[in-house]
Amino acid sequence: GGAGDLTNSLTGTHVLISAGGTREPIDPVRFIGNRSSGRQGYALAAEAHRRGALVTLVAANVDLPDPAGVAVVHVETTQELAEAVREGAESADLIIMAAAIADFRPATVTTHKVKKTGDGVVAPIELVVNPDILAGLVEARPDLLARRGGSQVIVGFAAETGDATGDVLQHGRAKAARKGADLLVVNPVGGGRGFGDVDNDVTILTAAGDVVTAFTGSKDAVARAILDEAAQILTTRS
Ligand code: CTP
Numbered sequence: 001g002g003a004g005d006l007t008n009s010l011t012g013t014h015v016l017i018s019a020g021g022t023r024e025p026i027d028p029v030r031f032i033g034n035r036s037s038g039r040q041g042y043a044l045a046a047e048a049h050r051r052g053a054l055v056t057l058v059a060a061n062v063d064l065p066d067p068a069g070v071a072v073v074h075v076e077t078t079q080e081l082a083e084a085v086r087e088g089a090e091s092a093d094l095i096i097m098a099a100a101i102a103d104f105r106p107a108t109v110t111t112h113k114v115k116k117t118g119d120g121v122v123a124p125i126e127l128v129v130n131p132d133i134l135a136g137l138v139e140a141r142p143d144l145l146a147r148r149g150g151s152q153v154i155v156g157f158a159a160e161t162g163d164a165t166g167d168v169l170q171h172g173r174a175k176a177a178r179k180g181a182d183l184l185v186v187n188p189v190g191g192g193r194g195f196g197d198v199d200n201d202v203t204i205l206t207a208a209g210d211v212v213t214a215f216t217g218s219k220d221a222v223a224r225a226i227l228d229e230a231a232q233i234l235t236t237r238s
């Protein structure tokens, strides 16, 4: 189905998308961050808008023009993103967590710039784990729906490399089970794949780990496929 396909229309729905990569300050001039460009989330926002949705885009450190017709909330840190997403989730029928969230943040942020010392010794930076926003949305959903009714489809992303304990798909399946999102979009990263302006290998899994679809394509094509699947789930649940 294309944009004109009635079954995949998102007219009248609220769609919330997070994009980009969060940054965690170390001191006034430094941060811990990641290489996410925000392009996949922006492609999703533009396509959801094209399909008639009311779109809110929570953008973390994205250096792209705001998509036309989309409400954009710019954030920097994971905590700022978490607050914007929790607020947007209240009315969202579909949430897509495309942002790369910093897993850790410095336990303390110094108000002054960290200086080199003469002895060549660097103090370690103590890190703490950030809350899992996606898992929190899944956990909060039953109460939210009891309060406001309707339905809410939740989609996560998983950037994976294989390692000694499993390949990309095995890690993806484990993550799908752990997160409990309706759909998990798994893509292999590393070696230049997954980031920036290149085609994506994508496998979309259900929470149970079943493959919904798998293909290689542009970020626009990936956006269309994700919204096709999400729209179908919304239709079956309404
Ligand atoms: N995510 C989130 N909050 C976090 C970390 C991740 O909401 N603190 C979301 C991401 O936006 C993405 C999904 O969870 O949709 C998977 O992110 P990923 O980094 O692949 O998963 P993690 O649980 O952080 O596991 P890993 O150790 O592989 O990084």
Ligand code: CA
Binding pocket: 101, 102, 103
């Ligand atoms: Ca992570």
